[in-house]
Amino acid sequence: MQQTQSQPWINAGTLTSIQEKGHKVIHGGIAVFYHEEQVYAVDNRCPHMGFPLHMGSLCDGILTCHWHHARFDVCSGGTLDPWADDVPSYEVKMENGVVWVNPHPKQANSIEKYKLRLQEGLEQNLGLVIAKAVVGLVEAGVSAGEIMQVGIKFGTAHGRGWDSGLTILTAMANVLPKLDKAGTILALYQGLLHVARNRSGAAARHLLKPLPGAEVPLERLTEWYRNCIEVRDTQGAERVLLTAIRQGASLEQLSEMMLLAVTDHFYLDGGHTFDFHNKAFEAIGLIGEEHTEQTLTSLVRLLANPTRSEELHQWQSPVNLVVPLKEAFAQLESLPLAESCADISAADEKKIVVQLLSDEPLKTVNLVTELLKSGAHPAQLAQLVALAAAERIVRFHTQNDFGDWLSILHTFTYAHAVHERLRRSTHPLLIRAIYHGVIRIYLDRFLNIPAAQRPDGSAVPAVDTSRPERLLEILDQRQQVKEAAQWTAGYLHAGGDPDALLNTLGHALLREDAEFHSFQMYEAAVAEYDRWAMRSDAFATHAGETMLLAATRYLAAHAPTPREQPHIARIATRLHRGERLFEEA
Structure with missing residues (x-):
């Protein structure tokens, strides 16, 4: 309840009138109570869910709401139940048998x-x-x-x-x-x-100490860090990392040091390790570099015992993919990257994506190596790998095992993380991450057999572009993967606003009790779409559409859910507005 500071005290009536019923509601929302020969005033809306407190019980100084039994000290408004919030309380004074209430809470929200x-x-x-x-x-x-x-x-x-x-x-x-x-x-x-x-229930995490003594060159610290990770010594790795931070290493230097260790082995933990590192660095960019130590050290334990994909059977048989990659990496170590990288033409981009989606992994690895040698920018190659991974999602057939959605999701979000990092660093060994994504796309090929037909916006009925919320209506039914993708394709073909569609897709995600991977899918698709939207050529337009279709199909496959968590958010919003939830039938 907002009040102006000049508003005078409110006449709550005579003490006798309040004593008769024990309580009185005044000024549209303040409950005045007579209890144990004293007068008290609190906000009449229970801060938990808005139930009228004058309908509760007051005993031994404790006011109890009758909806969810939240308890409050009637004097201070403090709650005994942390889930309920304190209720605002007001000063009271008595003059000539009349009770007056200060309309300004003792402790206003801030x-x-x-x-x-x-x-x-x-x-x-x-x-x-x-x-x-x-x-x-x-x-x-x-x-x-x-x-x-x-x-x-x-x-x-x-x-x-x-x-x-x-x-x-x-x-x-x-x-x-x-x-x-x-x-x-x-x-x-x-x-x-x-x-x-x-x-929930977790203990505080305490940092180790950096190494004492003289300055250690960053190159040596990087070597130590990689060696510690190689033998899964996370404590040693944390001390080395803290030493580099205290010595003033930049975020980009720290990123290279840590991600070189991540890429020393193949596609760690299904791509999550690289993706989590990327997100941690993005978080520091959002909250400030003063949080670098606490944030980056939280990553080290991920390297204690991750799955190293080069040890998995599918990376070694029936085609040995490990040896050709190691041979390519040996070439990368001495690769003199061009000072000014050459852009890949749109025509060549299309051919590269076709090759990435092919059944010829060794040829694909050789192509990537030759492109890098010829001066192609690693970030542009990484962008094309992310595009190919998104195309796998667009062509994912729903006759696959439902859990296989996660396989192609992991590849796409990993490829996106690699793209984001290589926009900031082109260290030759960090480029190894591109190859890991390339092989993962190859290994996912069975998920496009048979391949789902890519939606054609020109072949669907006219879509009302003024109602992007129509997509939400489609997603109110289970497994509307094909229908939702067709609608999205039709919306884009009819000239619908992509920004409105992205907002709608965001609500399609956020109105659900979504699990982790759905959040990953939406964010990666948004970021990759934005990169392609910076260009206006036909290939970039097609690539941007791929991102939107991939997000639509994935979200459609995982909706609807009970939608419990968004319901709680709506309750909080309505309470903030002062709406009365308890009055609804």
């Missing part, structure tokens, strides 16, 4: 109070508390980076280290420019909720 409640919600894994704090902070104009910072700091300071929850939070912060305000609230809430869930 940005710092919302941040404190967000911290408490994270610590105690309280979804509604987190949602209320996010709504309050967004409505107060607090930046997404500032809100996200609370979650990243908490998540990296507790538990075993970087994980899916922190990745979701960072991914959702990345896509906020594509979402409206309702989508922004849902995105931040979902990300923070996953951080809280993954940290």
Whole structure:
């Protein structure tokens, strides 16, 4: 309840009139109670779910709401139940038998109070508390980076280290420019909720100390770090990493040091290890370099015992893919990258994608090597690998095992992470990550046998481009993969606004109780679409459409869900607006 500072005290009536019933509601929302020969005033809306507190019970100084039994100290408004929030309380005075109430709460909501409640919600894994704090902070104009910072700091300071929850939070912060305000609230809430869930009951994580003594060259620290990771010595690796940070290594230098160790082995943990590293560096970019130590050290434990794909049977038989890659990597170590890289033509880009999707892995590896030798920019090659991985999703046949959606999803999100990193670094050994993605695309080929037909926007009925929400209606039914993709293709063919579609796809994700991979899918598709949208040629337009179709198909395959978590966010939003939930039938 907003009040102007000049508003006078409110006449609540005579003490006798309040004593008769024990309570009185005044000014449209303040409950005045007579209890134990004293008069108290609190907001009449239970801060938990908005039930009228004057309909509750007051005994021994404790006011109990009759909807969910939240308990409050009637004097201070403080709650005994952390999930309920404190109820605003008001000063009361008596003059000539008349009770007067100050309309200004003793402790009004503030940005710092919302941040404190967000911290408490994270610590105690309280979804509604987190949602209320996010709504309050967004409505107060607090930046997404500032809100996200609370979650990243908490998540990296507790538990075993970087994980899916922190990745979701960072991914959702990345896509906020594509979402409206309702989508922004849902995105931040979902990300923070996953951080809280993954940290429930976890102990604080304490950092080790950097190495003491003289300065050590970064090249030597990089060598030490890689050696520690090779033998799975995460404690030694953490001390070396902290030493590099304390000596002033830049984020890009730290990224190279850590990702060289990641790419010393093939496609670690199904691509998650590289992807998580990329997200951690993106998080630092969002919350500030002062959080570098806590954030980057949270990654080290990922390298304690990851699956190294070169040890897997499918990478060695029936075609040995490990030896040809190692031979290519040996060439990369002495590869003199051109000072100015040559752009690959659109015609050649198309041929490269066709080769990436072929059944000729050794020929593909040789092609990538020759392109790098001729001066092709690694980031452009990585972008084409991500495009080929997205095409696998567009052509994924629903007759496959449902769990196989994850196989092609992992390849795509990994390829996207590699693309993002190679936009910032072209270290010859880091380029090995491109090859890992290339082979993973080859190994995924069986998921396109048979291949689903790519939707043709010109072959579907006219789509009303003024109603992008029609896609949400389609996704209200299960397994509308083909139908949703056809609608998206028709929408784009009819000239629909891609930004409106991206916002709609965001809501298609955020209105669900989505699992980790769906968040990855949407964020990677958005980022890759934006890169292609920077160009206006036909190939880039086709590539951008591929990203939108891939996201549509994946989200359609995983909807609908019970939608419990978005419902909690809606409750928090309505409570912030002052709506009365309890009055609904």
